[in-house]
Amino acid sequence: MRSGTALAIPRLANHVVIGIDIDAKLRYGTGVQEITKPDDVKNVLAEQAVPIAARNKMQFGFASGSSDFQPELAVALPPDSTLTTVTVMQFPDNESAARAAAEFDETDFAVAPDQNERVQLTKYPLAHSHWRPGTPTIGSALAHGNYVVNTFISMPRPDRAELTALVEKIYSAQLPMLDALPPLSPEQVLRLDNDPDGMLRRVLNPDKLGVPDVSMLATYEAQGLLHFQTDRMAAKDLYADAERVAVSSAYIASTNTYTRGIAQSFGKGTGRTLNGGLLFRTRDGDSARSLWSKILDAPDPGQAPSNVPDSKCAEIPTDRYVKDFVCAVRYRNYVGYVWSTQLLDTQQRAAAQYALLANSQ
Structure with missing residues (x-):
């Protein structure tokens, strides 16, 4: 199982956006994370997301970070940087993906329900998004077929319009790439060619x-x-x-x-x-x-x-x-x-x- 997943993740990574696919300013890579099992989800989402991934039978995923500021090894980026983390996970079917996307956002929103505020994306009304007014960050999750795309963005200013626009640009670049990648059944994951x-x-x-x-x-x-x-x-x-x-x-x-x-x-x-x-x-x-x-x-x-x-x-x-x-x-x-x-x-x-x-x- 692990070997099949290790082949499926590079296949997925070939269809995950990087910063320059979204905005030329986001030219620097800030890290990647493979997701081979539900427990790995906590490295890119909240700890509470792990049981959601497990319950909805998340198969595998890949996360990639981008920024407009060049990172240094073992040094945190300055607070005036723009950072994006894009995580793509595959689920067994459309229903489990849609359920997981809604639950990911709802669980994160519930961490501070009196401070968070829901955000409706004009271009992607099915996306689940929220931000905390006065904080320069936004989170969003969108199911697309068997896939869930989760984005988290941090910008220098708490500008809701700018944050929302960047989320929509990410989806506009990411979703067509996933359209070109047929999802894999659990059996197909096991039958991937090791060296085609x-x-x-x-x-x-x-x-x-x-x-x-x-x-x-x-x-x-x-x-x-x-x-x-x-x-x-x-x-x-x-x-x-x-x-x-x-x-x-x-x-x-x-x-x-x-x-x-x-x-x-x-x-x-x-x-x-x-x-x-x-x-x-x-x-x-x-x-x-x-x-x-x-x-x-x-x-x-x-x-x-x-x-x-x-x-x-x-x-x-x-x-x-x-x-x-x-x-x-x-x-x-x-x-x-x-x-x-x-x-x-x-x-x-x-x-x-x-x-x-x-x-x-």
């Missing part, structure tokens, strides 16, 4: 991971990968030639503990592991060459691994307590990108990734 496009057998897997994992062993479309990036506008341009990407021991996909269940809980971005890698597949060799030239545009000629064609390496600046070496290799329409805290280790990973590509059919 041969990416996982081609990506370097030094940790010998065998179970799918959202941030440690998974494949994504370009949209899915952008959730894990800090500057998503720059990343979208950087990875424009990529059709698919496999991640291997790459990211730390969890929210922090500043405040659970609201947009501010996504405040530190998504951390990259100390040792990991990405494998990109592009349309053709020319696209691979273009991507390879961009993702490491200032290599150190003295650091390229010996006897590995189309490879380059460099030490990149970091504010971490260890050094950060990266290498990129290219083979036909694939580009591998690996990193480690030691140059020799990174070079060996690059050579191994190239060998995997050259020997894969």
